[in-house]
Amino acid sequence: MEIAKNIYSNKVLKYIIIAFAGSILLTISAKIKIPFYPVPMTMQTFVVILLGITFGYKAGAVAVCLYLIEGISGLPVFSNSPEKGVGISYFMGPTMGYLIGFIFAAVIAGYLKYTKNYIFNFFKILFSISIIYLFGLLWLGTLIGWDKPIFKLGLLPFVYAETLKILLLTLIVNKLKNFRRFI
Numbered sequence: 001m002e003i004a005k006n007i008y009s010n011k012v013l014k015y016i017i018i019a020f021a022g023s024i025l026l027t028i029s030a031k032i033k034i035p036f037y038p039v040p041m042t043m044q045t046f047v048v049i050l051l052g053i054t055f056g057y058k059a060g061a062v063a064v065c066l067y068l069i070e071g072i073s074g075l076p077v078f079s080n081s082p083e084k085g086v087g088i089s090y091f092m093g094p095t096m097g098y099l100i101g102f103i104f105a106a107v108i109a110g111y112l113k114y115t116k117n118y119i120f121n122f123f124k125i126l127f128s129i130s131i132i133y134l135f136g137l138l139w140l141g142t143l144i145g146w147d148k149p150i151f152k153l154g155l156l157p158f159v160y161a162e163t164l165k166i167l168l169l170t171l172i173v174n175k176l177k178n179f180r181r182f183i
Contacts, residue, residue, distance in 0.1 A: 022062075051110075
């Protein structure tokens with residue numbers, strides 16, 4: 001019985017460490033803006049998918065949820081906070097759908113099986129990132145109205161940057177998934 005308690009407590013401790021490390025990595029990825037066309041690029045979507053692939057769907061989702069809880073609580077972890085506000089007011093803004101999509105994208109990226117086939121891996125990662133944009137566009141359309149050019153505002157400016165991130169993840173996915181055996 002004592003051995004089972006130690007194994008369980010070690011596993012819980014690992015998840016706590018992973019969650020905090022993941023939320024810190026997400027915060028850093030949100031704050032660094034890389035000059036890119038047509039809009040500056042952050043690495044948030046890259047890190048969300050990386051967390052899912054590297055740590056699996058459970059730990060990846062927990063890390064993203066912790067990040068969101070930190071932001072909703074008022075910590076300036078989101079991309080444009082504090083200059084665009086903090087806490088729940090920022091969260092409920094135009095990016096809420098994308099932020100919620102982070103959770104589902106991490107789960108899907110962590111759940112999918114990756115092989116040595118780069119083409120299949122590319123499409124699996126593309127599907128995972130697409131979930132972020134699906135939630136983002138749904139919320140954006142609800143918030144600003146469906147009569148507005150939702151795709152032009154909420155998707156097209158990010159296509160080039162996302163393609164670059166998907167290609168990079170495709171190249172390293174087989175290295176990343178090897179970390180799961182340590183969890």
